Amino acid sequence: MAACTLVGLAASSGVPLFVRHAGPGKPPAYALIGSLNGVHVFGESHGVTLCSTRTKNASFTWRTYHDSIRLVLIRGSEVVADSCDSRLLDLMFASLVLLLGLDNLTSGTNIERLKRDIRPSYLLLDKLLSRAVNSSDNLGFSHLTGCAECVIPPDQHILQSELEKYAEGVDSSCACVMMNGQVVSGTRSFWSLSHMELVLLPLLVATNTFTVARDLPIYLPDKSPNVPFRMLVVKLTGHVYAITLCGPTPTLTEIIRLASSSWAPVYQVLESITTLLPWNIAPGLLSQIDHSVIGLLLVNYDHKKCVSCVHLSEESRSPPLNTAKKSAALEAVYRSVIGPLLQPPAVPPDDFPSRLHPDHVPLESYVSTDSYKVYVMQSSPYHLLILYPPALPIQIARKVTLRTLAIFTKGSMKICRH
């Protein structure tokens, strides 16, 4: 596990606002933070913007937002800084906006006050950092794909209609049902939130699991960066949450009462979703997946959804990978293939076409190592990454990947259904 540090500075004065660190070791010393900012400022004064660099044992990424906040990401040696890191920084800035509001964050005249106001954001920043270092208790891919982490429940209709009724009852158009930080069902208006919002809102819900209800004042980084909403989170059962974005009403007490009365009739349905854990995929679909598949990640960029499953067992002779290793493998392949080689259909990287011949657009790719194989397939708007044991011949991996993609995209239970 590599260490990862995030430093936030006031861009104009260079005063450090916060330092967050995940993984082994200590965060960098104050002097080093000063020099990190110094190098960037030096470049700027010569008309050069320093984006990223690499030393023998670390990689660095700089981003300045609205000329007021500068974020620096420092990574341990294992991973090269790439477009994923600048996207991660964008997410981190967006999490500051989410809790503070853009104007409050960028018009900062009082640095000490800003430092204090940023403190509640540590929860989200730490969550993102622990994703970045692939900590085993916080697995997920939404920060990479820019899409909401989802589960595919067996029968979505009941849940969807209940959710719409509930949303109407509490006078909100934007509502969803979540389980363990993953979206089970959402209203149309929920899915119209931006990519970043769909990544951050579930993460924020997942930061706290012991409370039954929360009233979180938040800004929407893209849709409403300066006018706050109230995100009302009610825990319905041990794992399932109902989330609504509301204005001044209803109060938290009212929403607890409304949630209890409107969801009680479908308690059994809610309980049955819990059986999807930890696979995230309905048993009907799961049983169709080939036994050689030991992990998968499916992204639908059009609908801003992704589904992952790292709890598939393997029956090969190779030493089994644990879930954290499977996640790490999928993440590593995603970072190295998607962006540089395969273009995410909905979010093209800035530097994409320049490297490749325009007539030659790759659609498939694979990575083979001693401990795993990953086959990657693009079929607009999907990306499917499948993890196989290393011994599986690649032509079989390709066939199984094609068939798995068909299972998810054809038939009645498409991932694309709202």
Next chain:
Amino acid sequence: MGSDGPVWESKTYQKKLLIPGTNKRKFFGVLEKPNLPPSVPNVTYKIFLCGKTASGKTWTMNCLSGQEVPSQHVETIGVQCSHVFWPMKIGSRLILFRLELWDAGEASTRQYSHILPACREGVDAVLVCCSASDREGWLDMPRAVAEATQPADRAAVAVILTRWDQFSKREVTEAEVEAFEKSRGVPVVRLGGTASDPAQEMPHIAPTLNFLCRRLWQRDQELLSIK
């Protein structure tokens, strides 16, 4: 506690709060409650935790609901509400208490006007949290207690002294606490540390929960007799 009938019976029911086969407490959603005989009456109380930043409000909430306590202080965002179920014998009757604990983050309270009224509305008890390592906070306690409730609430008040286990950092003496309790008539609950053995989590916090439930029950009786 001996006067409340056989304690073992409450204890048997308190086991229903745990995930079967473990010492961990179950998470209950708003649609759920512990599996007790339907004849057991349920009572619900709203408790507001107030106090300065970093006085241990969220810590107290975690401690009472038997959750793992985060090692680092992170400021609470907005309002959070947690339900603590506690089956307990009052006299000869078993009663299932549901304590609704409400806690709000300082920054949000300052920034948004709806937060504090939401926490104070219909409150049955207010717990004023203060860190035992915060001398100023303790000296300010009479004012904090006076401001904690409005007379119309008739809410019960208690002080929670957190970090009581950190002897070397303690800035409040036992004698001061006793004097405060006597002069103000406000009970002070000393909380600190967590049980080293996870199996002891519930016995560790049980006296505090028993105390709170009994206090709330007494207040109900008093209010009834006034009417």
